[in-house]
Amino acid sequence: MSTHGSSALRIIGSPAPAAAGPRAVFCGHCAKTPPGGVAPEVGSRVCVSCGLGLLLEAPEALAPKPRDAFLVVDRSLSVHALSKRAEKLLGLREIDALDKRITDLLVGADAEAAGPHHLSALLVAAAAGADDVTEAVVRPADEFGVRFAARIGPCGPTPGALVVLDLG
């Protein structure tokens, strides 16, 4: 293949990554921040406060506070972690929720949403690394008349989506 002039082939830079906002580190079970609030080293991600969760990272606007109800799902929307409050709210232990689809536990309850799969689409986008923190209205899968506002966004370091329920 021949090239004509320097404009035929040129190296172009990758698109600039979206500016990532400040991130917070929290325990995936008790939501407490580690001492110093710094990202853990690989191999030491177990929460020193409760010992029952792994330290995760999320945008500061999304990161839960202790006593928040939240869930962590992977790219296939399987549940990996439930906070203590989410366990109480949904009536099942984290170990029993493991590998269940989040849609078995929570469903969209937003009349304005863009279709029945709106919640799944938001979760897939978040687990794929979308930086935005989005909001949705959800309800427990087997209950009517109860609705929660939920913030949804990415968490890591292993790609996942974090759903924080606003219980008011």
Next chain:
Amino acid sequence: MRTLKTSEAAGMLNVSANTLRAWERRFDYPKPQRTAGKHRVYVHGEVAALRDALRDGLSISSAVSRARESLRSDTHILVGALASFEIERADGAMEAALAMRSVERTVEEVLLPSVAELARRSGTDSAAWAIGSRWAIEWIRRAHRMTPPPVRPGAILIVDATADELDPDATTVRALELFTGRTGIRVTSVPVANHSGVADLVESLRPGVVVLAGRHANDESIARFAYAVRAAAGSLPLAFFHRGDAEVSRTSAVHQLPVSPSEATAQALALLDGHAAPVRFTERSSS
């Protein structure tokens, strides 16, 4: 089977001993065994699998689940093959396990747990147990036949106190023969009932240690054999392996080898080298 003390397991996972105990309560994993002194010891493979799963997990629960799965997969395949009488598939499962582990680890982490699971699931009076147990012993014997000839000085005499190939202890005793043989020493096994002519055997083999293995034969048979050995060779270190709650007299000096064949092998070699002190039983077992 390699085991870790609580502090070693906690260090490997970068957590405190309290956290390990909290996981044991909440997840029943890693599940420690207990030493004679009631201290926790963790199976190295379980802890290593959890360490790997924690590295890219999203929660402790999911890491524990993954660790369990990774340990079970080879055992699952083997138990499934044996329970359905598929011997070729069982051979294949062992081949696959060997690709990831040494012979010793394959036997200890896959074969022995699978045989134990088969006994638990089907019962030792089942056809599946008869086929599975014999297959396991034949597999170990095949591996033993491929062991290079002895190159190290010293010999061990294993006195087989199991009933037959269907004795639940038989596979583990064969594993001990394999493991000790693979260290390069000379190993000979003889049934406990065949005590006649033991003097000639001892004269020929010149064992440095005698291991009495299995719990089927009664104490009288064991004592008769031990007497014959000592009459021929004088005071030799005696050790029990998978002998259960053996009762020994107040004056006996006998070594209890660990239940794990690899640990028992290491201890038997230490005995052979004169490095291990016997466990002196000061009182009869109450059990």
